[in-house]
Structure formats: structure tokens, C-alpha cells
Amino acid sequence: EDKVVQSPLSLVVHEGDTVTLNCSYEVTNFRSLLWYKQEKKAPTFLFMLTSSGIEKKSGRLSSILDKKELSSILNITATQTGDSAIYLCAVEGGAGGTSYGKLTFGQGTILTVHP
Amino acid sequence: KAGVTQTPRYLIKTRGQQVTLSCSPISGHRSVSWYQQTPGQGLQFLFEYFSETQRNKGNFPGRFSGRQFSNSRSEMNVSTLELGDSALYLCASSFTDGSPIGGSPLHFGNGTRLTVT
Numbered sequence: 001e002d003k004v005v006q007s008p009l010s011l012v013v014h015e016g017d018t019v020t021l022n023c024s025y026e027v028t029n030f031r032s033l034l035w036y037k038q039e040k041k042a043p044t045f046l047f048m049l050t051s052s053g054i055e056k057k058s059g060r061l062s063s064i065l066d067k068k069e070l071s072s073i074l075n076i077t078a079t080q081t082g083d084s085a086i087y088l089c090a091v092e093g094g095a096g097g098t099s100y101g102k103l104t105f106g107q108g109t110i111l112t113v114h115p
Numbered sequence: 116k117a118g119v120t121q122t123p124r125y126l127i128k129t130r131g132q133q134v135t136l137s138c139s140p141i142s143g144h145r146s147v148s149w150y151q152q153t154p155g156q157g158l159q160f161l162f163e164y165f166s167e168t169q170r171n172k173g174n175f176p177g178r179f180s181g182r183q184f185s186n187s188r189s190e191m192n193v194s195t196l197e198l199g200d201s202a203l204y205l206c207a208s209s210f211t212d213g214s215p216i217g218g219s220p221l222h223f224g225n226g227t228r229l230t231v232t
Contacts, residue, residue, distance in 0.1 A: 090158075100171035101146055
């Protein structure tokens with residue numbers, strides 16, 4: 001069974017700090033790893049990492065995929081109170097048709113940024 | 116471009132009743148997936164539709180069903196509601212040509228919060 005584990009489960013920091021969120025996975029026929037940010041409603045897409053693109057960066061956020069270690073990290077530099085959210089890691093994989101539309105999600109990391 | 120739209124936002128139902136949730140994908144997206152989110156289990160995959168066909172299904176009982184229309188809009192139905200069905204139901208769409216390796220991320224709607232009493 002496919003499995004995604006995130007750590008830490010929760011994290012409290014102060015504005016300006018840098019944080020690193022971790023995600024490890026076990027999945028058959030890995031295709032991609034995705035990071036989402038969820039505040040009170042819809043998970044918002046952040047990054048998609050595949051074999052052809054193992055590092056992504058957008059502003060203060062960046063992510064790296066380590067296919068050898070079956071893991072990924074999400075870095076947030078110079079954190080702001082607006083970064084407070086649940087960060088979800090998800091993996092797309094599976095054999096043939098079993099992968100259609102299906103992401104296996106981790107339990108999420110709750111990030112709280114204090115002023 | 117409008118995002119994924121789900122209606123209604125909130126629903127309160129009684130055990131034994133049935134419910135229908137609606138989802139309009141992003142324009143041009145043909146794949147629609149449904150997920151259930153609960154505090155204990157997190158986000159779990161229900162099913163996926165593409166061109167009006169269910170291509171994939173998660174491990175949920177047959178009380179959970181769905182369909183997709185020719186305009187890619189989708190509905191999911193839950194019959195004989197149980198207390199454990201209380202959850203946030205999220206719909207997501209993606210731009211895919213239908214191949215298994217679509218390489219296109221899922222974009223989620225704001226969800227329907229279902230409460231079963």
C-alpha cells in the first residue's frame with residue numbers, strides 16, 4: 001500500500017525564521033510528488049516534482065526531491081504570519097489505471113508563525 | 116480563469132438520508148477527482164472521472180457514487196448517510212490528455228462541509 005509520511009506534524013516559529021518540512025514516501029511506480037498549502041479551505045497547489053524536475057523555487061519557497069532517499073523537503077525562508085497553514089505532501093503513483101486522479105497524501109505539517 | 120467550484124458549501128443531513136454534491140471543474144479540465152477529508156484519516160481518494168467515465172476508485176463502500184456530465188461537471192452522491200460520513204468533501208480537476216502520466220497537478224475546490232446528525 002502506498003504511504004506518505006510527513007514530519008514534523010506541527011511546528012511553531014517566529015516571523016523571519018527559516019523552516020524545513022519533510023516528506024518521505026513509499027509508492028509503486030512513482031510519477032510525481034506535490035506540495036499543497038491548506039488554510040481554511042481548498043488545498044492550494046505549490047510545487048510538482050518529477051524525475052525530470054527535482055528542484056523547484058518560487059519566491060521564499062523551494063522544494064527538492066531526492067529520488068534515491070524517496071523523500072522531499074519544502075523550505076520556507078523569512079517566514080511571515082501568512083505562511084501559517086497546513087502543508088500537505090502528496091504522491092502520484094501506481095500501476096496503470098490505478099493512478100488516475102489519485103494522490104496519496106501525508107498527514108500534513110501544521111505550521112504556525114508568530115509575529 | 117475561474118477555479119474549481121463546489122456547491123453547496125455546507126450541508127446538514129440526518130442519518131439514513133442521501134446527499135448529492137456538485138463540482139464544476141476549471142474550464143478546459145476534463146479530469147475530476149473527489150476526496151474525503153477528515154481529521155482522523157486526512158485526505159482520501161474517492162474516485163476519478165474523465166470524459167464521463169469512472170477510471171479509478173478508492174476504497175469506499177458502494178454508498179459513495181459519482182458521475183460526470185458531457186461538460187465535465189461532476190456530481191457525487193452518498194446514500195444511506197452514516198455519522199462517519201461527516202467530512203469535508205473536496206473536488207479537484209486537472210488538465211490531462213487522459214494518459215496515465217498526465218504530469219498535471221490537481222487543483223482543488225473549496226469543498227462541501229457535510230455534517231450528518
